[in-house]
Amino acid sequence: MKDEKGYAVLRLSMCGNNCRVVMDFQKGVLWYEKFAPGPKIVKEEAVGWMRQLVEMAFCVCMSREESGRFLFNPYGVLLGADRNLYLLDMEDENNESCKKKGQRKKIKEKFECTGEREVQTMFAAGRMIQCMMAQSDIYPSIHWREKQYIKKIVVLCGRKEDLEKKKKSIERNVHCLGRKRKPVPAVLWGILCLSLCIGGGGWYAIKHVKEEGQKKHSIIEKSIVGKMMDDSYMEQGKKYFLEFGDYEESKQCFGRVEDEHEKAKHYIILAEYMSGQEKEEKAKEALKSLEAEDKGDLLCMLRVYEKIGDMEDCEEMIDLAKRCCIHEYEKDIYFNEKREFEVKSILCRMYEMTGQKKEADLCYEEMSRLKLDEEQRQQYYTQWAKALMQRNDWKKSDEVCQKGIEKVPGSDELKRLRVQAMCMFPDNSREKLLGVLSAYIAQNPNLIKDEEIKKIAAQYQLKMEGGKIWAGK
Structure with missing residues (x-):
């Protein structure tokens, strides 16, 4: 805190x-x-x-x-x-x-x-x-x-x-508050029906069974309440870590159970590293010692590995990301569509870094089926277009940018990337580039001030002034 x-x-x-x-x-x-x-x-x-x-x-x-x-x-x-x-x-x-x-x-x-x-x-x-x-x-x-x-x-x-x-x-x-409703066991329904048939004596039976059940429940509850509290703090810590990126609050939750949970000590180091309080070497040691028992562990480890950004960890990150995506996430408290987008974005980057281009493209295609908000859609198309440009695949990069602009019409970043891709694609003429730039500047006149657009216009001898663009000599 x-x-x-x-x-x-x-x-x-x-x-x-x-x-x-x-x-x-x-x-x-x-x-x-x-x-x-x-x-x-x-x-x-x-x-x-x-x-x-x-x-x-x-x-x-x-x-x-x-x-x-x-x-x-x-x-x-x-x-x-x-x-x-x-x-x-x-x-x-x-x-x-x-x-x-x-x-x-x-x-x-x-x-x-x-x-x-x-x-x-x-x-x-x-x-x-x-x-x-x-x-x-x-x-x-x-x-x-x-x-x-x-x-x-x-x-x-x-x-x-x-x-x-x-x-x-x-x-x-x-x-x-916070109580989970439990279904009534079939045995109790049977006892209730039987008691109604028997008559008055049945009500005594129900009361006796209820009292016995309460005693047993009390004994069991006392024996496991400590473990439940520990697990609850671990769960809260992971949620602060993943959902909010609030590593200080996450550290506080893990700190409450570090004496009971060996894993909590490793998480404290990871939270400190993510908030800039701990060295990279310590974080790597904690990652090696941490055993992933659920998707919360996998996701936290993956996020730390991504911040470290070491090429040596690419294969480890690919393995973690794949394990996250193996099972359905509907029943998982940590993994949802937002987390799936995060994991697959990382997986695509790792595939690109290790030269696995086909796997990267397949992963990008899978991501297109996710329900994304506007910010995620822009991030998705921008990341894919940049990856294709690094491979010098200008034509496909142009296509991806066009799809992205259709989905996110207000994205200046995608428009800028498309213009860059068009410049590198030899079949695109000066007139076509002028037409595309004219349309984009008409939508947003501030693009004239963009340094990258200015360079491209100068390269193709295009004049820009007063919110308009035209061909020079």
Whole structure:
């Protein structure tokens, strides 16, 4: 996490009906700084922060501390280096500037309402959840059912009713966030039907089976919950690495499980290398030690190899890219059409670098079947055209540029490349080149200022002025 500073914070925990408050010191960034630029956040982490905000709000409501010690708005909450949320201790003189900012009129208008401390605190928690949803890009996107739960939580936070009643309703909705719905086992349906046939005694049987099932589930859950948390942080780290290119956040996630996961230590080195904090030799050592267990591993390794850009690694990169594309990606949490485009773009470059021209052309043809946005289409046709020009295949390069311009009419880069290809293709006449340039300049007069276009015009004795082009002597 960038620009971390140390702050005096309060740790809150419930003990019966009372809230225990313990002073602590944590490094991190303030909540408003985190969300000011509209960050990209992994869904699991966003849901976790929503839960923590609600839990902290209930603790503040149950606390016997003076209200002046808490400031429940974006200027009074810290996102710690451990990825958890903390309340700043407003009695600490070093937090005075945060207190002044958080008590400004425009902040109070957004995060305060009339009523007692309990009402104000819960209202502020709901508003902060709203801000997080509005100002951040959450991946994967929040499901419509989960959005309904979040709306209910925000509405409940704003209601002026009994705290205990409100708490139960909010906790019920918070519990549903991020939860995967499981199908009811056929055995239980059978027991239910049987009990209905038997009569009253059947209901006791159902209750007994349910209690036994809950006990077994509790035992299993406790035994695997640690592993699930570790896997969750590894998954979040890979998503920050791949989806957002946020290597600082990725490093923080891997850092939380480096003692339990040997692989996490290698990923920390890779994240540091990608953010310019680690040397290439260290990154290569980490890559050699890292065993790919899923497509997330393959994609991360491929991206690091590409940045290193060593010719010796071309065959290794081709192998990684092929392994990424072997299986269908519909069921994979890391591999989608966006990632497939990235992988095949790298694969094409590696084929070109190793002289495998037929394989490169086949790969480019396969990429044409992907659903690409405008930026990806321009990148695709530009990369293919440049590769063909490096092979001196001017005719095919001209054809690829024409296809690209049809798909992306506003691409000056493709128009520039096509004009360059036409100049190198001997069958193209000066008149044809003039006609093509005239059409492109009519679409975008600023092309006259392009240095490459100026050179070509001078070479063919073409005159350009006032948004027009014509043949000189």
